[in-house]
Amino acid sequence: MAIIQKDEGDYFGAQETALQAIDYLDKNNSQNRTYLSHNYNNLGVATYQLKDYDKALYFYDLAIKYSNDSLSNQIYLNNKAKVYHDNGNYSEAITIYTKILNETGKNRKEYARFLTNIALSRWQQNHNYNPTHDLLIALNIRKDDDDIMGLNSSYTHLTDYYMDNKPDSALFYARKLYTVAKQLKNTEDEMKAVERLAYVSSPDSARNYFKIYQQLSDSIQQARSAAKNQFAVIRYEVEKNKSDNLMLQKDNAEKANRLTRQRVVTGGITLLSIVLLGGGSIYYKKRKQRLELEAQNKIKASQLKTSRKVHDVVANGLYRVMIEIENRDDIDRTGILDRLEEMYDKSRDISYEGEEQKETDRPYNEYIAELLKSFASDSHKVLIAGNEVDLWQSVDKQAKEEIAHVLQELMVNMKKHSQADNVVVRFEKSNNQLHIYFSDNGVGMEKDKLYGNGLTNTGNRIESLGGKINFAGELGKGLKVEVIIPLC
Structure with a gap:
């Protein structure tokens, strides 16, 4: 999954999934070393694309540490040298490329790759250096081997070198690059080729290439947007199904428990009339069974509680972050990472039932405001009233x-199902009770369908506080919810 996300341009998602994969791989098991090295290399590539060069180097070093294959090691070293190259440390990049070239041996494809990269680093380090000799050697090797991916690289770098000093040569290689990129059917490579063609072509041709560039750019943005969401829904549904299954297991255990008790009573009465000692012995065995079933029931209830926490913290939290990424053009990378890190910490703490939640100095009304506003966008308006500091003190x-959790569930339900474009959430305190009013102008719900799994769990939460929740819905007239919670 992480590799697919990385290939589709969802680098943040690739990082998250790859980090989760590490937990499933035993570092002390030699059979897992290959998977660990590939996973760390994928982490390095995703991190490199996000321009976090120091962290990318760290992941590449771990990939090398767990690698048992010399060819893979050369690839990881090449990736590491690319980081130094892009970070301006050309001397270190050249040192690594030189070491790789001396160890490449008879692998022509890898030799051409490393020869190209070292030539580029030498040129970037000293612009008086002419890299064309090595670049053309690599190009001829790739032509002989029909290495389309390699040709794409060679034509790119030759175009870039001739861009300013020989425009005709640059145009020649740019056209070659565009042809190869179309053969590869890689939209990003096509876009890079068209960008170079626009730069070196005549004004009339440049305008046409610019139109092609815009079309390709739009296509990439759509693909990346889809990639960001392709696994989030799967994860959400998996966790939801786990919760439903645990609920069903709990119900079955309770039914079995009731049936066992009935059998114990009936059997005890029947056998007691025959022989008191025999009836007592059977009752003792049945009672032991009942206690074991009750113990199992408690375990399943604990599992259900944990599953609900995963749903609230991970699934709804992840959906909320997805909404923010989708609705905001100016993505706050640091804020998103902080939010993901917070979700990561909470998910790790879920198994520790006795662990207390970390206290925070942040006013609760600000937290609620941020939670609700995170679902707002240009097409979804969220209005908040009565959310004052004094309201929450009691x-x-x-x-x-x-x-x-209840508000987050209502907002996720609105975003996924209601098609609403206006949401109003109002808070009010009266008669030592807290009142929360939620309403949207979405498609509404039929009265007999108001209580699905998510909304049923929402009602259970409010009831656990001694409160009550009322749903009012009608098709075409939106949804209205009133929550009443007694205050101490």
Whole structure:
């Protein structure tokens, strides 16, 4: 999954999935070394694309550490040298490329790759250096071997070298590059080729190439947008199915428990009339069975609780981050990473039932405002009323936590199903009760379909606080929800 996300341009998603994969690979098991090295290399590539060069070097070093294959090692070293090249450390890049060239042996494809890269680093280090001799050697090797990917690289670098000193040669290689890019059916490579053609062509031709460039750019943006969401829904549905299955197992265990108790009572009465000692012995065995079933039931209830926490913290939290990425053009990378790190920390703490939540000095009304506003966009307006600091002073910690989960569930439900473009959330305190009013102008719901799994869980949360929740919905007239929670 991480490799697919990286190839589709979803580098943040690739990082997250690859880091999760590490937990499944035992570093002390020699059979996992190959998977670890490939996974760390993929992490390095995704991180390199995000321009975090120091972290990329760290991941490439780990890929080399776990690699058992000399050819893979050369590829990882080449990736490491590319980081030094792009970071301006050409001397270090040349040192690594030289070492690789001396170890390449008879592998013509890899020799051409490393020869190209070292020529480019020498040229970038000293612009008086002419790299064409090595670049043309690599080009001829790739022609002989019909290495289309390699030809794409050679034509790119020859075009770039001749761009300023020999425009005719640059145009010649740019046309070759465009032909090869179309053979590869790689939109990004086509876009790079068209960009170079526009730069070196006549004004009339440049305008046509610019139109092609815009079309390709739009296509890439659509593909990347789709890539960011392709696995998030799968994960959400998997966790939801786990929760539903655990609920079903709990119900079955309770039914089995009731049936066992009935059998114990019936059997005890029947056998007691025959022989008191025999009936007592059977009752003892059945009672032991019942206690074991109750213990299993408690375990399943704990699993269900953990599954709900995963749903609230990971699935809804991930969906919320996806909405922010989708709706905002100016993505705050640091903020998104902080949000993902917060989700990561919370997900790790889920298994520790007795661990207390970290206290925060942040006002709760600001937290609620940010949660609700994260679902807003140009096409989705979210209005908030009554969310004042004083409102929350008499609300205890557990109630605040459950309220946040309830509001998040309602907003996720609105975003996924309601087709609403206006949402109003109003808070009010009266008669020692907290009132929360939610309404949207979406498609609404039929009365007999108001209580699905998500909304049922929402009702259970409010009931656990001694409160109540009322749903009012009608097709075509939006959804209205009233939450009432008693205050201490």
